[in-house]
Amino acid sequence: MVSTFGSLATAYRGLTAARTGLDVVGQNIANVNTEGYTRQRVTQSSIEAAARVGLFSSGAQPGQGVSVDGIARIGDRFADAQVRGAAGAAGYQGVRASVTAALESSLNEPSTTGIASQLTKFWSAWQDVSNDPSAAAPAAVLLGQANTIAQTLSTGYKAVDDQWTSQRQQLDGLASQLNSAATQVADLNVRIRTATQQGVSTNELVDARSALTEKIASLAGGTVRDNADGTVDVLVGGNALVSGDSARQVKVTGDYTLATASSGVSLEWTHRAGDPISLDGGSIAGSLSVLAPAAPGGTGGVLAEAAASYDALATQLAAQVNAVHSTGTTADGTTGHAFFGFTAGVSAARGLTVLPTGASTIASGNGTGGALDGSVARAVGQIGLSVGSPDRTWGSIVSTIGATARTEADRSTLTDLAATSAKGRQLSTAGVSLDEENVNLLTYQHAYQGAARVMTAIDEMLDTLINGMGRVGR
Numbered sequence: 001m002v003s004t005f006g007s008l009a010t011a012y013r014g015l016t017a018a019r020t021g022l023d024v025v026g027q028n029i030a031n032v033n034t035e036g037y038t039r040q041r042v043t044q045s046s047i048e049a050a051a052r053v054g055l056f057s058s059g060a061q062p063g064q065g066v067s068v069d070g071i072a073r074i075g076d077r078f079a080d081a082q083v084r085g086a087a088g089a090a091g092y093q094g095v096r097a098s099v100t101a102a103l104e105s106s107l108n109e110p111s112t113t114g115i116a117s118q119l120t121k122f123w124s125a126w127q128d129v130s131n132d133p134s135a136a137a138p139a140a141v142l143l144g145q146a147n148t149i150a151q152t153l154s155t156g157y158k159a160v161d162d163q164w165t166s167q168r169q170q171l172d173g174l175a176s177q178l179n180s181a182a183t184q185v186a187d188l189n190v191r192i193r194t195a196t197q198q199g200v201s202t203n204e205l206v207d208a209r210s211a212l213t214e215k216i217a218s219l220a221g222g223t224v225r226d227n228a229d230g231t232v233d234v235l236v237g238g239n240a241l242v243s244g245d246s247a248r249q250v251k252v253t254g255d256y257t258l259a260t261a262s263s264g265v266s267l268e269w270t271h272r273a274g275d276p277i278s279l280d281g282g283s284i285a286g287s288l289s290v291l292a293p294a295a296p297g298g299t300g301g302v303l304a305e306a307a308a309s310y311d312a313l314a315t316q317l318a319a320q321v322n323a324v325h326s327t328g329t330t331a332d333g334t335t336g337h338a339f340f341g342f343t344a345g346v347s348a349a350r351g352l353t354v355l356p357t358g359a360s361t362i363a364s365g366n367g368t369g370g371a372l373d374g375s376v377a378r379a380v381g382q383i384g385l386s387v388g389s390p391d392r393t394w395g396s397i398v399s400t401i402g403a404t405a406r407t408e409a410d411r412s413t414l415t416d417l418a419a420t421s422a423k424g425r426q427l428s429t430a431g432v433s434l435d436e437e438n439v440n441l442l443t444y445q446h447a448y449q450g451a452a453r454v455m456t457a458i459d460e461m462l463d464t465l466i467n468g469m470g471r472v473g474r
Helices: 002-030 077-106 115-131 136-198 203-220 283-290 302-325 375-381 390-430 434-467
Strands: 040-046 066-073 223-226 232-236 239-243 250-253 266-269 272-276 340-342 352-354
Touching: 002 040, 002 066, 002 434, 066 203, 077 136, 077 203, 077 223, 077 283, 077 302, 077 390, 115 136, 115 375, 115 390, 136 203, 136 232, 136 239, 136 250, 136 283, 136 302, 136 352, 203 232, 203 283, 266 283, 302 340, 302 352, 302 375, 302 390
Parallel strands: none
Antiparallel strands: 040 066, 223 232, 232 239, 250 266, 266 272, 340 352
């Protein structure tokens, strides 16, 4: 009878294991569309036969059924690490591609209102003035075109400045997201450690933490290190952003305007001011790279380099035009007059101004050819055809920015593909397959039915044993 009751317990354990399997399959199916969910499986093992002594100890003995050891999360830490690495690279390149694309668009080239077209009209206006130096109409057209160029340069520079400020403000938001994610990971570490100590499943908590570490990687790169107690450490720039149940905070330092941010923008620890964090990827690193100040050789941040290009073009235009114009004579017989000037206290591109106010203040000739002498105006008009003209400088600027934008877009495409591929490999292991779950559903269903049938058979045996034996002679 002891053996028979033991068989009843074995059947019960089979029922329990099958029911747990059905519950897990239901959980998987319910979360088939849940982002970040990792499929689960019941882990079970057989229970060995009980030791028996005494009169009934001889003969082979079966085991005592099945033990449900836990519910495993079918994840792959190596695939997770690849996803985080790819997310960091994609985040970095995504920011750079977006910024350079917007910068290229702000150039407004080629178009009839771009700087290239305005320069062509400007040189043509000088030729018109050279044909009739004393006429008011050609002079008015020239001065209007000169002011248009100055305004276009100022508008272009302001567009870069505004883009720089916008990116700087976005960087504050990215840092806040990083701090929030780090705090949440530390909180989940505590909950996971406590649940592990209590023997409670932590699969859903680990899923939530994995999603957060992936977000951290897309923001700031970094690596994740598993600890024996179920917690993880998140390292950024070689230092711990999250260590067990504690999370460190970061802050962005630097001004919000391009003109006042000569020292650049950096990410620092709040508890260690003045110590920049060296990031190896993520959208924060991408933002910091485009916000870097200009550097010799054009190797600085793309926005600061673009602003410096506008200033250089304005300075070159003024210098070349003024060099020729100052040799000419105005209507009052004086020479040495500049055509362009600069407003003090602002950048060259934003401070470019036109000094003459009419035909009498434009030095069209050299004073030796009479009222129709337009030699100086003609010489200024020829500047656009020279090898080192502002037109060619602007063409080089546009080509450089266009090539950079194209390169960054191509790199972003490649890193996005790598991130998608890594995510696909992760999902091939961790994702829920409805076909597989339906097969498992049928398997556990039949196992449950079989265990129930065994229990029914044992129940009938016990009924016969208890109620049907010993009736002879009554």
